[in-house]
Amino acid sequence: MTNATFPLYPHKHTLAAVPDPSEHAVCLRTRVPAATLASTAGVIMLYQRSLFREVQAGALDGWVRGDLRLLEHRGRTIGICGGFGLGAPAAALVLEQLISLGTTRVITLGTAASLQPDLQSGDVVACRLALRDEGVSHHYLAPARSVRPSARLTDHLVHTLQSHHVAVRQGPGWSTDAPYRETHAEVTRYSTEGILAADMEAAGIFAVAQHRRIDAAALFVIADSLLHRQPREDSPDTQTALRTVLRAALTALSTAP
Template sequence: MPFSQAVVSAVSRAATTRRIGTLHSLSGDVSIYWHAGVTVVPAGLGAPVVISRLEKMMALGVKRVILFGTCGVLDQSLKTHQVIVPTAAVRDEGTSYHYAPASSEIAMAPTRVAELLTALEVEGIDAVTAKTWSTDAFFRETAAKTARRKAAGCRVVDMEAAAIAAWGAYRRVATYQFFTAADHLDAAAGQWHERRAERAVPGADFFALALALANRLK
């Protein structure tokens, strides 16, 4: 499940891709594709959307899911295109609380994290681990909030990881998540750095990486 619509569009145009189904919703239908031996469906943006799609894919028989997309960086030592595996998330969204008892943080399943890190190492990828800050309100990532999250040990920020971890544990579905570093939120300076020039430089083919990981994690 890629978060990037550009990735999904590229997959849909590939000669070997087959459209095998549809997820229906009031906001629009989403196609399900079969490509290179795996099912591909866009993750969507925000915890409620991705969890609703995960619920439907589980009902269709999916047992393992790899989700990947970009994240904001709170630690500027994390360079653009760095592969990051979240190990825990601050729960600053709402969806996770419907799948796990209330708490300030949630840990990703250690077994899944270890399996993913091993697969990345075999693929020759220099990955790092990090605690993430999962928040629904990306326009409210204020300097004060960002500073508090950094003080709590968060190195990156996303919108869905906490909910995915809670859902995977509750539904007993193997979920694997990895990020690639994108923009930088500088709490000390109170500034947002888009890193446009750095991000324009081609990085790894992260969809190809996800396919390789899917084959190793079967």
């Protein structure tokens, strides 16, 4: 019996795919000939439905597998995308569709679980590196332990947060597809290594962005802790921080070169 690898087909990241995301754009334009995101300053991908519901903007029905809205901020058009579910596979699928329509800059914004004792609910983390413990990234990139976001977009985003007087912690995250299989052994190891938080999407987003040659950055707002596990309660600090970080992300995109 041969030892299984992941992905099962060797060197998959070097091979051309049969389906192409451009097919999505072509199909959409049979209904909406002018469908494009090329003139936008970028798209913010949101995972919390409560936050997305607060966005007052025009809806673009059926443009992606999720809900997409466009709004004007400081004279530039920005997309807000939500309602597509959780996890790297769902996020990667929607990101591919956004890129096929012309998006070249994406900020992903969601909650994460703390792996450090001094990171509390409502604290903000800018992800500088993501451990690839999900499946999506391995279909896009060569085998490696981690993947990085766009340095220039992350730098600009952090500077914008700081100009909004938002304290932001910068460092690595752990992306996993299995939130109910995060073990004590993993939490202890990654906490000791200095990993700041656990999320589900960042590594997949960074991998797709790197493969497609666009800029992507990720922000986490801490919602709970994996070090001192307790029944989760929705913290008002988390919700407040999510709104603040969304405003800063809008400004970052509208002022990006």
